[in-house]
Amino acid sequence: MADNLIIAKNVEEAVALKDGSSLFLAGGTEVNRLDSPCCASTLISLGRMGLDGLSVCEETVDCCKGPKKGRFLKLGAMCTFQELIDCEDVPQFLKEACRFMSSRTKRNMATIGGNIGAARDDSYLIPTLIAASCAVELNCKGKKHVYGIGRYLKEKKDYPDSLIEAVLIPLNGAEVLSKRYANTAASHAAVTVSVSLLDGKVRVGAAVKNAGVRRLVEFEELINAGKGTEEELIKAAYGLDMPISDDMFGSEKYKRYILGVTVSDLVKKAQGGKK
Amino acid sequence: MDAKISFKLNGKNVSITTDPLRRLLDILRDDFKLTGVKEGCSEGECGACSVLLNGKIVTSCIIPIGAVDGQEVMTIEGVSATEGGKIIVEAFADGGAVQCGFCIPGMVIAAYYLLSNNPNPTDDEIRLGISGNICRCTGYDLIVESIKLAAERGEKIWKK
Ligand SMILES: Cc1cc2nc3c(=O)[nH]c(=O)nc-3n(C[C@H](O)[C@H](O)[C@H](O)COP(=O)(O)OP(=O)(O)OC[C@H]3O[C@@H](n4cnc5c(N)ncnc54)[C@H](O)[C@@H]3O)c2cc1C
Ligand code: FES
Ligand code: FES
Numbered sequence: 001m002a003d004n005l006i007i008a009k010n011v012e013e014a015v016a017l018k019d020g021s022s023l024f025l026a027g028g029t030e031v032n033r034l035d036s037p038c039c040a041s042t043l044i045s046l047g048r049m050g051l052d053g054l055s056v057c058e059e060t061v062d063c064c065k066g067p068k069k070g071r072f073l074k075l076g077a078m079c080t081f082q083e084l085i086d087c088e089d090v091p092q093f094l095k096e097a098c099r100f101m102s103s104r105t106k107r108n109m110a111t112i113g114g115n116i117g118a119a120r121d122d123s124y125l126i127p128t129l130i131a132a133s134c135a136v137e138l139n140c141k142g143k144k145h146v147y148g149i150g151r152y153l154k155e156k157k158d159y160p161d162s163l164i165e166a167v168l169i170p171l172n173g174a175e176v177l178s179k180r181y182a183n184t185a186a187s188h189a190a191v192t193v194s195v196s197l198l199d200g201k202v203r204v205g206a207a208v209k210n211a212g213v214r215r216l217v218e219f220e221e222l223i224n225a226g227k228g229t230e231e232e233l234i235k236a237a238y239g240l241d242m243p244i245s246d247d248m249f250g251s252e253k254y255k256r257y258i259l260g261v262t263v264s265d266l267v268k269k270a271q272g273g274k275k
Numbered sequence: 276m277d278a279k280i281s282f283k284l285n286g287k288n289v290s291i292t293t294d295p296l297r298r299l300l301d302i303l304r305d306d307f308k309l310t311g312v313k314e315g316c317s318e319g320e321c322g323a324c325s326v327l328l329n330g331k332i333v334t335s336c337i338i339p340i341g342a343v344d345g346q347e348v349m350t351i352e353g354v355s356a357t358e359g360g361k362i363i364v365e366a367f368a369d370g371g372a373v374q375c376g377f378c379i380p381g382m383v384i385a386a387y388y389l390l391s392n393n394p395n396p397t398d399d400e401i402r403l404g405i406s407g408n409i410c411r412c413t414g415y416d417l418i419v420e421s422i423k424l425a426a427e428r429g430e431k432i433w434k435k
Contacts, residue, residue: 004276005295005341025342032298032337034318043296045342105322105385105407108331109338185406186320 004042010049011165015139017044018161026078026114029106038118051078051113051165054089059168061135063148072135072168077113081124084112091169093176097128100178100192102185113164119153122189123207124180126153129167130205130215131194132176137166150215174198177266181258190249191258195266202228202267208255211244219263228267234260280344285309285353295341300324302340303350311351311380315409322408325381326350332388332407351380354387362429363387363422370421374412381408386422394433395426 005025008014014024023040025031025047031038053076060069073089081098084090085107101107101124115125116136129149136152138145140162147155178194192207202223207213222228222236237260244252281290284307291306303309303326315323317336324336327349354360363386366372373379382405389396389404396404401422402415410418426433 002296005339007341007344025339028337028339028342029319032319032339034316043339047342103320103322103407104403105325105332105334106319107407109319109333 002040002043005045006042007045007048011051011139011163012142014044014046014049015141015161015163017042018163020160024117024163026111026117027080027109028114029110030114030118030120046078046113046163049078051076052080052083054079054087056171057168059135059137059146061146061148061168062151063135064151064154068148071171073171074137075112075167075169077116077164077166078111079113081107081110081112081115091132091176093128093132093178094125094169097125097178097194100124100180100189112167116149116152116164116167119156119213121207121212122182122192122209123213124192126213127192127194127205127207128176128178130213131178131196131203132174133170133172133196133198133203135168135170136164137168139163139165153214172198174203175270177270179262179266181262188249191255191262193259193262193266195263195270197267197270202270204263206259206263208242208244208259209249210247211242211255214242216240216263223263223267228264230261230264233264236260237263278341278344280340282343282345283347285349285356291340293340295344296339299326299335299338299340299343299348303335303348309350309352311355313377313380315377320409321378322381322385322405323378325384325408327354327384327388330391332385334407351384354384357387359390359425359429359432360387362432363390363425366421366425366428367418370417370424372413372418372421378408378410378412382410382418386425389422390426390429390433394430396422398423 022042025043025045055074057074060067084098085095134149140159174196176196180189180192182189190209194205196203204216204219237256246252278295279292303312313323315321319334319337326335385405385408401419
């Protein structure tokens, strides 16, 4: 439980105030929920900084494999899930991922920046953002960085005080398909998988409960090398280096099997759609 | 540290000096005695604590009062005093939408928010409109029917 709330007037103030004892507060649906793992003595509210715009931009993104230039739809980090659903410029695949949060009321509060900041292992949006090769615009103590989401997630702990100012969605026509497995619409997902297909190349993102959320390069390499039959992908899922375990959301075997089969299904569907 | 927080509550300007981290839900119930807003899950899932914040439906159990400074809040007490709110409340009673009643303030808020934005919703749209509200008693069907009834009865109001 925090003991101080500061409403930041602008990005500069929010970033200057942030340290190890504080947390940014966006929609608060993760920070303020019962049994939240978020712990801080000060909450820095981002609600009055106007970080909820939408524009098109050219940007150079620092990815794991070096800089990459492109055109992007830039979404302010404070855009709520419902605002993204209601905006006609937002690609359909991202709207679908936003709908994984089944409560419309919660969608009025939860933000895209907060979902990435929370980086939960049942994340609604991150698998889709990984598959779509999205990037985040970060403000690290006044210094701007634009990182691919994969790199951001990998190096997140190195920038604990960084503010996500915007999320960049590539305007490259990539198709992204996602699937989420949960007992009910409101339950935590055991597995969420997203697959994109662009210029014949597949990209895969996944969140597995109690195991993490990341890009699955292992699957991409297999599929892009023409070795992505359902059998091969199930085998790859059983061998995947991810700490998947038995828990109340399903057995390890179930989660690995579902991961392999779903990647296979989504790739087939994406390829079928392209013909 | 306490702070003075001013906001509009059901159309009236109000102020309170309190810990800005206290939940909006507690402020409404304990300080303003607006007990129509209910506490169910305390974690943003059940919608019993729904209010309108700047016209949008949100759950007051996960909003710190400090974040409400300068904003506009409408509770079930405010909504049920409006023309549209009265129509919804009557439609819920006539349509048999209420059993224990615990979820109903939140449901009425959700219905008001829905009909204000979509005067003529389909069944599916009504179900999506109440997707943030859990009812443990009714099975939802009579709530959906009652919202349809409120849409019909208040046609002229919702289309304004
Ligand atoms: C009942 C319930 C069920 C939920 N189920 C799920 C689920 O299945 N999957 C899921 O992903 N989430 C779930 N959530 C959590 C939450 O609703 C979402 O993750 C939401 O997207 C968080 O967004 P927010 O704006 O509310 O973030 P907040 O709660 O405000 O913040 C979340 C985290 O991100 C950080 N943060 C926020 N904004 C920024 C920023 N701009 N830059 C850097 N860091 C930032 C915060 O400091 C905090 O650590 C659930 C929440 C509830 C209440
Ligand atoms: S009490 Fe707030 S959503 Fe359940
Ligand atoms: S009428 Fe009892 S919870 Fe809905």
